[in-house]
Amino acid sequence: MRFVDEFRDPRLISKTAEEIRRLASPGRHYRMMEVCGGHTHAIYRFGLKDILPENIELIHGPGCPVCVLPMGRIDDGLSVAQQPDVIFAAFGDMMRVPGTQGSPLEHKARGMDVRIVYSPSDALKLARLNPDKHVMFFAIGFETTAPSTALTLMRAKAEGIRNFSVFCNHVTIIPAIRAILDSPDMRLDAFIGPGHVSTVIGCRPYEWIAANERKPIVVSGFEPLDMLQSVVMLLHQLNLGEAKVENQYKRVVPWEGNRAALRAMAEVFQLRPYFEWRGLGFISQSALRLRDAYAEWDAEQRFAIPGVRVTDPKAAQCGEVLKGVLKPHQCKLFGRECTPEHPIGALMVSSEGSCAAYHTYEHRKAAMVTSLNSIA
Amino acid sequence: MSSRIATDASLVPIRFRDPQIEMAHGAGGKASRRLVEGLFAPLLFGNSPGPLGDAALVDIGGTNVAITTDSFVVKPLTFPGGSIGELAVNGTVNDLAVSGAKAEALVVTYVLEAGLPTPVLEAEVRAMARAAQNAGVRIAGGDTKVVEHGKADQMYVTTTGIGHRLRGVAIDPGSVRPGDKILLSGPIGDHGITILLARGELDFEADLHSDTRSVLPLVEALVRAAGPGVRWMRDPTRGGAATSLNELARDCGLGIVLFEEQIPVRDAVRGACELLGLDPLHIANEGQFLAVVAPECIDAAINALSLVSGGEAVQVIGEVREQPSGSVVVTTLYGGSRIIDMLVGDPLPRIC
Amino acid sequence: MCLAIPGKIVEISSVNQDSALVDVVGVRRKIDLGLLQDDKPVPGDWVLIHVGFAMSKISAQDATDQMNTLRMLGEIESAEQEAQGYGLEDVQ
Numbered sequence: 001m002r003f004v005d006e007f008r009d010p011r012l013i014s015k016t017a018e019e020i021r022r023l024a025s026p027g028r029h030y031r032m033m034e035v036c037g038g039h040t041h042a043i044y045r046f047g048l049k050d051i052l053p054e055n056i057e058l059i060h061g062p063g064c065p066v067c068v069l070p071m072g073r074i075d076d077g078l079s080v081a082q083q084p085d086v087i088f089a090a091f092g093d094m095m096r097v098p099g100t101q102g103s104p105l106e107h108k109a110r111g112m113d114v115r116i117v118y119s120p121s122d123a124l125k126l127a128r129l130n131p132d133k134h135v136m137f138f139a140i141g142f143e144t145t146a147p148s149t150a151l152t153l154m155r156a157k158a159e160g161i162r163n164f165s166v167f168c169n170h171v172t173i174i175p176a177i178r179a180i181l182d183s184p185d186m187r188l189d190a191f192i193g194p195g196h197v198s199t200v201i202g203c204r205p206y207e208w209i210a211a212n213e214r215k216p217i218v219v220s221g222f223e224p225l226d227m228l229q230s231v232v233m234l235l236h237q238l239n240l241g242e243a244k245v246e247n248q249y250k251r252v253v254p255w256e257g258n259r260a261a262l263r264a265m266a267e268v269f270q271l272r273p274y275f276e277w278r279g280l281g282f283i284s285q286s287a288l289r290l291r292d293a294y295a296e297w298d299a300e301q302r303f304a305i306p307g308v309r310v311t312d313p314k315a316a317q318c319g320e321v322l323k324g325v326l327k328p329h330q331c332k333l334f335g336r337e338c339t340p341e342h343p344i345g346a347l348m349v350s351s352e353g354s355c356a357a358y359h360t361y362e363h364r365k366a367a368m369v370t371s372l373n374s375i376a
Numbered sequence: 377m378s379s380r381i382a383t384d385a386s387l388v389p390i391r392f393r394d395p396q397i398e399m400a401h402g403a404g405g406k407a408s409r410r411l412v413e414g415l416f417a418p419l420l421f422g423n424s425p426g427p428l429g430d431a432a433l434v435d436i437g438g439t440n441v442a443i444t445t446d447s448f449v450v451k452p453l454t455f456p457g458g459s460i461g462e463l464a465v466n467g468t469v470n471d472l473a474v475s476g477a478k479a480e481a482l483v484v485t486y487v488l489e490a491g492l493p494t495p496v497l498e499a500e501v502r503a504m505a506r507a508a509q510n511a512g513v514r515i516a517g518g519d520t521k522v523v524e525h526g527k528a529d530q531m532y533v534t535t536t537g538i539g540h541r542l543r544g545v546a547i548d549p550g551s552v553r554p555g556d557k558i559l560l561s562g563p564i565g566d567h568g569i570t571i572l573l574a575r576g577e578l579d580f581e582a583d584l585h586s587d588t589r590s591v592l593p594l595v596e597a598l599v600r601a602a603g604p605g606v607r608w609m610r611d612p613t614r615g616g617a618a619t620s621l622n623e624l625a626r627d628c629g630l631g632i633v634l635f636e637e638q639i640p641v642r643d644a645v646r647g648a649c650e651l652l653g654l655d656p657l658h659i660a661n662e663g664q665f666l667a668v669v670a671p672e673c674i675d676a677a678i679n680a681l682s683l684v685s686g687g688e689a690v691q692v693i694g695e696v697r698e699q700p701s702g703s704v705v706v707t708t709l710y711g712g713s714r715i716i717d718m719l720v721g722d723p724l725p726r727i728c
Numbered sequence: 729m730c731l732a733i734p735g736k737i738v739e740i741s742s743v744n745q746d747s748a749l750v751d752v753v754g755v756r757r758k759i760d761l762g763l764l765q766d767d768k769p770v771p772g773d774w775v776l777i778h779v780g781f782a783m784s785k786i787s788a789q790d791a792t793d794q795m796n797t798l799r800m801l802g803e804i805e806s807a808e809q810e811a812q813g814y815g816l817e818d819v820q
Contacts, residue, residue, distance in 0.1 A: 038730020
């Protein structure tokens with residue numbers, strides 16, 4: 001696969017790993033947070049922790065839009081879909097996330113019309129093909145995904161497709177990073193910046209992290225060589241005491257972002273005054289809702305939404321794990337009441353959530369180390 | 377496996393704690409295993425402590441026969457490379473084959489939905505007849521039930537197969553040793569991705585077709601060439617190769633290490649998996665098998681298989697180690713590794 | 729939010745300029761080019777695909793530059809060490 005395989009070249013990966021070992025000062029412990037859930041997934045998928053030296057610690061950030069969605073929002077979305085002649089359409093990521101009455105897939109097994117879509121435009125297509133039904137698209141995602149929802153709504157409006165609506169849970173990344181940095185328990189040295197969000201918002205929105213917080217941030221791609229090169233770039237900055245924004249993912253991320261995408265978002269969405277993030281509490285100006293001009297396609301305006309707040313069990317420490325303050329296994333429910341099969345908190349439901357990733361990959365690691373020594 | 381039934385089944389406790397049956401219990405992964413081991417096994421399979429294989433061995437008047445059954449629920453009924461009819465024949469023939477047995481006869485049950493057009497049924501029955509002929513197995517009889525419209529997805533098919541054991545092979549996960557090699561018959565993921573694309577919901581197209589076929593000729597060649605060295609076989613259907621290998625790791629208490637660069641995956645399967653965020657190791661196959669072979673027999677095994685039509689793509693994809701005990705690990709050329717678990721539920725596309 | 733894959737534009741729809749057929753090692757899908765209106769791709773271009781939309785054009789030049797930078801890792805250091813070995817520390 002072009003633009004993929006080159007960045008998985010084993011020899012270059014080994015070489016870059018060597019460079020990281022050379023740059024990482026032995027006496028120093030580096031704490032780097034990868035913001036985006038896709039990076040968390042890449043770290044585990046490619047086994048990157050195995051080739052980083054012990055004194056570089058990767059901390060998983062809150063950039064998983066499934067993980068930060070409060071359970072009450074899932075209940076709200078499903079309540080609309082329970083009405084007759086409504087088709088509930090969502091990405092595969094949402095299908096196993098539990099609401100208080102079960103997940104979308106469980107609702108499907110009970111007879112509700114639930115469809116997995118790959119694209120918001122597929123949801124709109126469902127509306128075109130089923131004129132006697134209403135299709136409600138349960139939208140999630142950061143700024144990577146919001147422009148596609150926006151464009152889809154613009155198309156729906158232009159074509160006058162009335163049997164379509166969006167239940168909007170889009171959130172923005174900067175407030176999440178701010179919440180991390182504002183957290184008093186947080187000790188971080190640097191950030192691995194979200195590569196695909198940045199194709200839309202560009203690199204400028206991170207400048208305050210370097211200028212005000214004095215933390216280096218490198219906007220990174222998702223292949224092993226991308227992430228390792230980003231670590232090299234961060235080490236250079238940290239060793240020199242610098243703090244600036246750098247773009248490692250140049251082949252795809254424009255510094256100024258994608259103007260057309262930002263225009264589409266501005267046309268369709270406005271910022272909510274505040275929004276609840278699971279584990280992080282209410283954050284102001286951190287989420288999107290549809291503008292009045294699109295009220296007819298806003299599921300929250302067309303349907304009566306219960307709007308019930310569902311609080312997580314007190315024992316669930318999702319917030320602290322999300323902020324990187326606690327490691328997953330330090331949460332009292334981890335591996336006992338809360339497992340990938342029976343998730344209590346959302347960090348266990350999504351495969352890129354810290355707890356699910358940790359449960360699947362990390363806590364059998366001890367036995368593996370001996371085994372791996374004999375492979376090398 | 378013992379053929380004795382527990383003397384008083386009503387007193388036997390079950391270990392299955394789920395309050396009701398969910399879709400995940402049929403998906404072939406962890407939940408399915410919980411149901412089988414926690415409810416069916418204690419009540420139906422007596423005190424037999426052995427691991428549950430693909431087929432059961434039954435002693436009939438001094439002759440050992442193997443028997444297995446499988447039900448087929450697939451949507452859509454037909455897809456590039458086959459249909460439910462072929463799956464129903466090949467699936468059962470393959471279950472017997474990887475248990476070290478040659479299928480002699482099948483019986484078939486159809487549960488048909490009222491309103492099913494006759495040409496659809498006819499096409500499936502013809503497909504079954506063809507598949508049975510290709511597989512060299514007789515369809516000896518069957519049963520049909522019709523249920524109301526809406527109570528069956530057009531048709532459900534069950535096949536039960538019986539056959540005699542191949543000589544020279546004894547499948548036993550307990551005989552697996554560190555150093556044994558993991559053999560895979562060919563590229564993984566073809567069937568599951570074909571079905572996913574054939575459903576049409578995701579709007580992808582690819583030049584892919586199901587790999588459904590009888591693996592018996594390959595198994596026979598393997599057994600002839602390396603019989604005493606064949607420790608275990610499995611056909612990785614629902615849940616994919618990862619689920620089958622995790623079951624093995626659990627049953628033998630050893631670790632399985634796979635070498636990622638050696639796992640054969642077609643480009644289009646790889647592309648679809650990358651686009652949808654899926655792992656080929658979790659995708660269903662209907663025409664492949666995994667085998668654990670002693671290292672001293674592996675060359676003979678590969679030579680023999682590569683000479684059989686359909687065996688050209690056979691590949692060693694990993695080996696058995698002491699650690700990590702009970703787990704399956706995938707390693708990369710640059711020293712990275714990840715644990716790969718059994719599938720929980722069906723593989724779902726993701727965008728994150 | 730992050731799964732995005734490079735694909736090659738095979739053809740642009742004659743009916744709808746914003747719709748294109750993209751190929752990823754043999755897997756094909758119609759994607760929406762609406763987010764690249766300011767810099768429209770043509771058949772043969774590579775784009776980054778996320779949820780059925782093209783997010784960005786992929787620059788082959790930047791990709792090549794990156795690979796070259798990575799290949800040179802360690803070479804700059806060994807060149808410096810070599811220079812030191814010749815007593816050339818003062819020479820830049």
